[in-house]
Amino acid sequence: MFNKEIIAGFQNHKTPFYYYDLTVLDETLKVINDEIAGFNYKVHYAIKANTNDRILAKIKEYGLGIDCVSGNEIKWAIKNRFEPGKIAFAGVGKTDEEIEYALKTGIFTFNVESLPELEVIDTMAGKMGLEAPIAIRFNPNVNAKTHYYITTGLEENKFGINHWELSALFELLAKLTNIKLLGLHFHIGSQILDLSVFKNLCNRVNDYQREFSDRGIEIHHINVGGGLGVNYQNPDGEPIPDFKTYFQIFKKFLNLRPNQELHFELGRSVVAQCASLISRVLYIKEGIKTNFTILDAGMTELIRPALYQSFHLIQNLSKLNDDPSSKYDVVGPICESSDCFGKAIALPKTERGDIIAIRSVGAYGEVMSSSYNLRDKAAVVYR
Numbered sequence: 001m002f003n004k005e006i007i008a009g010f011q012n013h014k015t016p017f018y019y020y021d022l023t024v025l026d027e028t029l030k031v032i033n034d035e036i037a038g039f040n041y042k043v044h045y046a047i048k049a050n051t052n053d054r055i056l057a058k059i060k061e062y063g064l065g066i067d068c069v070s071g072n073e074i075k076w077a078i079k080n081r082f083e084p085g086k087i088a089f090a091g092v093g094k095t096d097e098e099i100e101y102a103l104k105t106g107i108f109t110f111n112v113e114s115l116p117e118l119e120v121i122d123t124m125a126g127k128m129g130l131e132a133p134i135a136i137r138f139n140p141n142v143n144a145k146t147h148y149y150i151t152t153g154l155e156e157n158k159f160g161i162n163h164w165e166l167s168a169l170f171e172l173l174a175k176l177t178n179i180k181l182l183g184l185h186f187h188i189g190s191q192i193l194d195l196s197v198f199k200n201l202c203n204r205v206n207d208y209q210r211e212f213s214d215r216g217i218e219i220h221h222i223n224v225g226g227g228l229g230v231n232y233q234n235p236d237g238e239p240i241p242d243f244k245t246y247f248q249i250f251k252k253f254l255n256l257r258p259n260q261e262l263h264f265e266l267g268r269s270v271v272a273q274c275a276s277l278i279s280r281v282l283y284i285k286e287g288i289k290t291n292f293t294i295l296d297a298g299m300t301e302l303i304r305p306a307l308y309q310s311f312h313l314i315q316n317l318s319k320l321n322d323d324p325s326s327k328y329d330v331v332g333p334i335c336e337s338s339d340c341f342g343k344a345i346a347l348p349k350t351e352r353g354d355i356i357a358i359r360s361v362g363a364y365g366e367v368m369s370s371s372y373n374l375r376d377k378a379a380v381v382y383r
Ligand code: LLP
Pocket: 046, 049, 067, 090, 150, 152, 187, 189, 190, 191, 225, 226, 227, 228, 265, 266, 267, 268, 269, 304, 308, 363, 364
């Protein structure tokens, strides 16, 4: 990702900043489109992962739809020229205001997460003289084998309608007159690397499909959510996730009905690898076991390590060809001990002023930043 010229160019910028390599994004999107070509598959980009307008423009170029989880995300998608008819709206806590706005806007579908929400959408659509397009989000109780905080498809999670609510759901669907059932929706978690869990998901989806066909209810599309993980350890070795294997699992194990569409909501796998957080070393400070490398970037710019103990590769770009002979705890300037990007990280002997890259931050990086400690917002640089 980095060569001498790029690193030299970094000297002219105030740190910290997000560095987006749009060529990586291009390549990723191309692979996605190549892999789904010839299949009745549609990919909605999960905009929560990154809302940067240049990123969105690229994603739009490749014809993806958008998966939103708030009224403002829908507004933002539309402002960035995505068609309402390609927008899905999920989330356990849609407000009346958001529902009204989405109905008025004419989005593709509401992914409905509870029975009470279904009733509210039906009532509001009725008042507006509209028919609300919906998909039912089920909680399939499939273990995604990922970090607990980003697991969504277990019974104990707040997301989706559970299997024990199925008969109440069918009763309700038969009664409501202002909704149009289009799809069945599932999403089990994020940063999934053990792809066998998607096979388990397919089995559960097949069970749910059967429940609907047994009652003579036709389903236009199945939406299996997102979740495909990326290689945080080796972003240069594997900059593009294994979309081929991922899509093949669904081809192989999902019993789609004739003409039924299969939808995906990919976030991380689309954008994670196209960005790095670039920072300067402020101080090297002696510690008990390892020395500290204190950066001018902190958890305010990238909260993932503090929140999920997540790993991001850290590189000293000023000394890229030197041996990693020292170990450092790489920390930020924020007044929290969790403001740490990595402990005992092997780096070349590092000095004040060195440029440090924290890799694979394109997903859930910039969007989750905050102004805690009244920090300035990090700048953005593109290639
Ligand atoms: N669909 C739904 C309904 C979702 O809740 C999510 C992510 C996605 C799709 C996209 O999942 P992806 O393809 O990106 O795995 N902030 C956390 C990740 C939270 C994911 C939330 N839901 C992190 O930094 O790891």
